[in-house]
Every structure is written in structure tokens, then in C-alpha cells.
Amino acid sequence: MTESERLERGYRRIVACYPRSFRRESEEEIVAVLMATAQPGQRRVSLAEYADLIRGALRMHRGPRLPRPLLVAVRLTYVGAAAELAVLTTLLMTLASLTSARIGSYPVISAAQWHAVLLGHLTAVAVGAPVLMALWAWMACANARGHPAGRVAFRVVHVIITLGVIAEVDPSLAQYGLGAAIAAAIMIQVQLAAIWLIFYPSADPLPYRPHRQLDAAQH
Amino acid sequence: MQEATFLILTALADGSQHGYGIIAQVGEISGGRVRLRAGTLYTALDRLRADGLIGVDREEIVDGRLRRYYRLTPAGRKLLAAEAARLHAHATAALTRLNLAGGVA
Numbered sequence: 001m002t003e004s005e006r007l008e009r010g011y012r013r014i015v016a017c018y019p020r021s022f023r024r025e026s027e028e029e030i031v032a033v034l035m036a037t038a039q040p041g042q043r044r045v046s047l048a049e050y051a052d053l054i055r056g057a058l059r060m061h062r063g064p065r066l067p068r069p070l071l072v073a074v075r076l077t078y079v080g081a082a083a084e085l086a087v088l089t090t091l092l093m094t095l096a097s098l099t100s101a102r103i104g105s106y107p108v109i110s111a112a113q114w115h116a117v118l119l120g121h122l123t124a125v126a127v128g129a130p131v132l133m134a135l136w137a138w139m140a141c142a143n144a145r146g147h148p149a150g151r152v153a154f155r156v157v158h159v160i161i162t163l164g165v166i167a168e169v170d171p172s173l174a175q176y177g178l179g180a181a182i183a184a185a186i187m188i189q190v191q192l193a194a195i196w197l198i199f200y201p202s203a204d205p206l207p208y209r210p211h212r213q214l215d216a217a218q219h
Numbered sequence: 220m221q222e223a224t225f226l227i228l229t230a231l232a233d234g235s236q237h238g239y240g241i242i243a244q245v246g247e248i249s250g251g252r253v254r255l256r257a258g259t260l261y262t263a264l265d266r267l268r269a270d271g272l273i274g275v276d277r278e279e280i281v282d283g284r285l286r287r288y289y290r291l292t293p294a295g296r297k298l299l300a301a302e303a304a305r306l307h308a309h310a311t312a313a314l315t316r317l318n319l320a321g322g323v324a
Contacts, residue, residue, distance in 0.1 A: 026261060032284035033238040033257045049256065056258030060265060 003043050008035060010045040017057040076190050220302050226253055227263055228272065228291065228299040235276035235290040238264075264289065272298060 011034045015027055034049070045053075135153065223245075230236055230244035241264075242255045267273045272295035276288040291299065 022261075022265070026287075028285040029238060029287050030257055030261050032286065033242070033260070035284070036239040037242060037257060049258075052256040052258035054258075056262040059262050 003041070004035070007038060007042055007044060011035070011049075011053075014045060014050060014053045014057075017054065019057075019060050022060055076193055079190050220298075222253065223255060223259060224263055224267065225299070225302055225306075227255075227260070227267065228295055228302075231273060231289060231291045232296070232299060235288040237279075237286040237288050239286075241289070267295070271295075 008031060011031050012027070015023065015030060018027075138153070226245040226248055227241055229248055230241045236244060238257070238260060242257075242260060245253055245255050264273065268275075271292055273289045274292050276290040278288070279286045
């Protein structure tokens with residue numbers, strides 16, 4: 001084995017730490033650059049090169065390969081999900097006082113009935129919040145990868161959000177008055193901001209299409 | 220914008236470049252002050268592609284090695300122009316104030 005081959009093997013051993021998707025697409029390219037930038041007569045990977053490559057590998061493992069607007073959109077989605085969790089917690093903690101307040105307003109309906117009605121509403125929120133959160137994250141990823149289902153999902157989610165707006169003005173939540181209105185307004189703003197970011201820039205929502213670009217270049 | 224990112228975009232401003240070409244251009248633009256390493260370069264290229272600021276122009280095989288050429292996208296060109304104008308304005312303001320304070324040392 002020549003010195004050059006030994007050096008290349010050393011580089012490849014470190015590049016093996018990179019994510020598989022990166023290696024599949026760029027291993028040959030980065031090894032070519034490493035070999036081109038190696039010092040004449042260099043036999044092994046230098047400490048500085050080693051540190052630089054490991055740092056690069058860690059960064060690529062840490063961050064998803066999403067366009068920045070989509071990354072922000074995903075974070076906003078988590079903020080929205082956290083807000084929904086906060087609302088859910090508030091509802092659970094105040095369920096007893098809410099039930100008694102309802103009984104005061106509508107004495108015809110029993111406490112057990114009111115409890116059942118409110119629990120039904122809470123169950124919908126408890127199931128809906130994680131489902132919506134997962135849907136948003138998936139939608140962001142699907143859009144980033146250029147999957148047409150991402151756009152279809154967007155339409156569906158848009159309808160869900162609209163329905164959510166209607167649900168927020170549900171009279172059963174009127175007990176919370178201004179607080180509920182503010183919480184709902186914040187959540188809707190967050191969701192709308194995420195929608196806008198997912199489709200930014202509107203002219204080219206799928207900027208990262210390396211394989212498509214390569215295909216286009218080759219044909 | 221980080222300095223390395225600015226220099227990489229600048230290296231691509233007048234035409235497409237492959238990885239080694241970008242490293243060489245960045246060294247030249249910075250007067251040898253910035254020496255990009257492959258790990259740093261490909262982390263930045265990955266991010267810039269994800270942000271839609273650069274794209275792949277073409278590929279070549281030279282001496283059995285893959286060369287992938289990158290180019291600025293219109294969004295990348297626009298961002299670089301805005302960043303260059305911002306830095307230029309800051310530099311001009313700094314030099315003006317230094318002159319007002321008694322000349323550049």
C-alpha cells in the first residue's frame with residue numbers, strides 16, 4: 001500500500017463518522033478535496049484535519065438537513081404544541097372549579113353530566129395536540145424533501161386550524177374569558193407563522209433537491 | 220453571517236467552483252488569512268444548499284476523482300449583495316469616525 005493510499009484510507013475512516021445520507025452523496029467528493037489539500041508527502045491524517053472532520057460530522061448528525069425557514073417552522077410547531085399542553089394542563093387543574101361554575105349556571109344538568117361533557121372536550125384536546133404536533137413535524141420534513149404529500153397535508157392542516165379557531169370560541173370554554181382568548185390568539189398566530197415559513201420562499205419551497213439537481217445536470 | 224459563509228459565497232460570485240477551488244479562492248480573497256478545511260467547507264456547503272443559497276452546477280471526473288461544481292442561486296446572490304453592502308456601510312462608518320477622531324493610525 002502506497003503512502004497516498006494509506007492517507008486516503010485514514011480520511012475515509014473518519015468520513016465514515018458522517019451521516020449515511022451525506023456519505024452516499026458526497027464521500028468521494030470530500031475525499032478528493034482532502035487528498036488535494038494534503039501536504040506533499042503527508043502520510044497520515046493530521047490532528048487539525050481529524051478535529052475539523054469530527055466537528056463537521058457532529059454538526060451534520062446534530063442538525064436536520066432542513067431549510068432554515070422550515071427549521072423555524074418546526075420550532076414554532078413545538079411552541080404551538082407546548083402552548084396546547086399548557087392549555088390542557090390548565091383545563092385539567094381547574095376541572096373541578098369549572099364544573100361547579102357550570103352547575104351554578106345550568107342547575108338542570110347534573111355535576112356528573114357536566115364532568116362528562118368537559119372530559120370529552122379535554123380528551124379531544126389531549127388526543128389532538130400530539131397528533132397535530134406530529135403532523136406538523138412530518139409536514140415540515142415532507143416539504144423539505146420535496147414530497148408532494150407535504151402540500152396535500154398542508155391543505156388538511158389548514159382546515160384543522162380553521163376548525164381549531166372555531167373550537168376556541170366554544171361556549172363551554174367561556175368560563176376562561178380573556179385568558180382563553182389570548183391563549184387561542186397566540187396559538188393561531190404561531191400556527192399561521194409556521195404555515196408562512198413552510199411556504200417561504202413561495203416561488204421555490206423546495207430549495208434542497210441535490211439528487212434532482214444532479215439528475216438535471218447529467219441529462 | 221459567519222465569515223466563512225461570506226467568503227464561500229464570495230468565491231462563487233463570479234462563477235461555479237468545485238470544493239478545492241472554493242478553498243483556494245477563499246484563501247486568495249482573504250489574503251491567506253482564512254484557510255478553510257474540508258470538514259468546515261462541507262458543513263457550510265450542506266447548510267447553504269439546504270437554505271437554497273447555492274446549488275450544484277455540474278459534476279466531472281478528473282484523474283479518477285469526483286469534482287462537483289457549486290454555483291450561487293439567485294437567493295444566494297441577493298443575500299451576498301445585501302451582506303456586502305452592510306459590511307461596506309459599517310466599514311465606511313468606522314473609517315469616517317476614525318478620520319474625524321484624528322486620522323487612521
